[in-house]
Amino acid sequence: MTKLKERKLFVVLFLFAALMPEFTGWKREHFMRARLSAFALRSKEVQERPIRISSKELYERKQKREKILLLDVREKNEFEEEHIPGALHFPKSQFDRKDPALMEILEKTPKDEMVVTYCGAGHRSGWVAISLRKMGFKHVWNLDGISFWKRYRFPLVTGVIVKGEEEPLRIGTEEAWYMYRSFTDVLFVDVRDVKEFEEGHIEGAVSIPLTELEGRLAEIPQDKDKVFYCSGTDGEGLCSSSLSAARILIHKGFPFGKIKVYEGGFGAWKSLGLPITLGDRGS
Structure with a gap:
């Protein structure tokens, strides 16, 4: 039953319950049952409304480094144009079709984890938020947009x-x-050779060369956001070693929503004067 039909039925039942006893001689118990039916419909509608969270509150929670799965339910072109840092692209159109990749994200997300959905003004994301609650997620919030x-x-x-x-x-x-300076629990992973790492790397990054990755998976936490990088962009605009490393983790069952590839790599980071350090990976 659609929301509009539910509202109309609520009005009809309420008026019927209020007025008909005067003309039909209904017993009081019939009168009360009709009213309860009307209010049950209204209660169901209220329960299905998504819980709202303001942009200000979300920003404050992110600043406190709270663990939040942030889902951008807009389409690809909207997401690519601009999105909130750390958001995972989770298009409503694909969610409606039960896209396997999106379903896998949900399967690997604990039901008690805080989930925030958003779109332009909260309409598409509101529907997704309601659906997630019906799927058993306990803490789902819909951003104001x-x-x-x-x-x-x-x-x-x-x-x-x-x-x-x-x-x-x-x-x-x-x-x-943004992820580097704002969150202390984001893991930057340098997948270059050890020698390259020792000659300079992003400060705080860990060295796990691509050739060693599969043997060191136990060192990589599944529940943390991870940023993989290598030397820098190649002719096709992507540092291929970092992408390969990220793909390996995904195929090994790591939640791909927690995995990102920094395209610019160490070269772009260094050229902008961002924090780097020298030394071996044991220092």
Whole structure:
């Protein structure tokens, strides 16, 4: 039954319950049953409304480094144009079709984890939020919309979504820097050779060369956001070693929503004067 039909039925039942006893001689118990039916419909409608969270509150929670699965339910072109840092592209159109990649994200997400959905103004994301609650997720919130986020001038980033069902999100220097300076639990993974790492690397990064990755998976936490990088962009615009490393983790069952590839790599990071350090990987 649609929302509009439920509202109309509520009005009809309420008026019927209120007026008919006067003309039909209904017993009081019939009168009360009709009223209860009307209010049951209204209660069901209220329960299905998504719980709202303001952009300001979300920003404050992110600043406190709370663990939040942030889902952008807009379409690809909208997401690529701009999105909230750390958001996972989770298009409603694909969710409606029960896209396997999106279903896998949900299967690997604990039911008690905080989930925030958003779109432009909260309409598409509201439907997704309701659906997630029906699927058993206990803490689902619907953002007031990216329009409000922009009104507060909170950070936005751009990102390109690559083809394929389970490809990691590629991020640029702006988002990589935002994650680096804003969250202490983001793990930067340098997949270059040990010698390259020792000659200079992003400060705080761990060295796990691509050739050693499969033997060191136990060292990589599944529940943390991970940013993979290598030397820098190649002729096709992507550092291929970092992408390969990210794909290996995805195929090994790591949640791909927690995996990102920094396209610019160490070269772009260093050229902008961002924090780097020298030394072996044991220091």
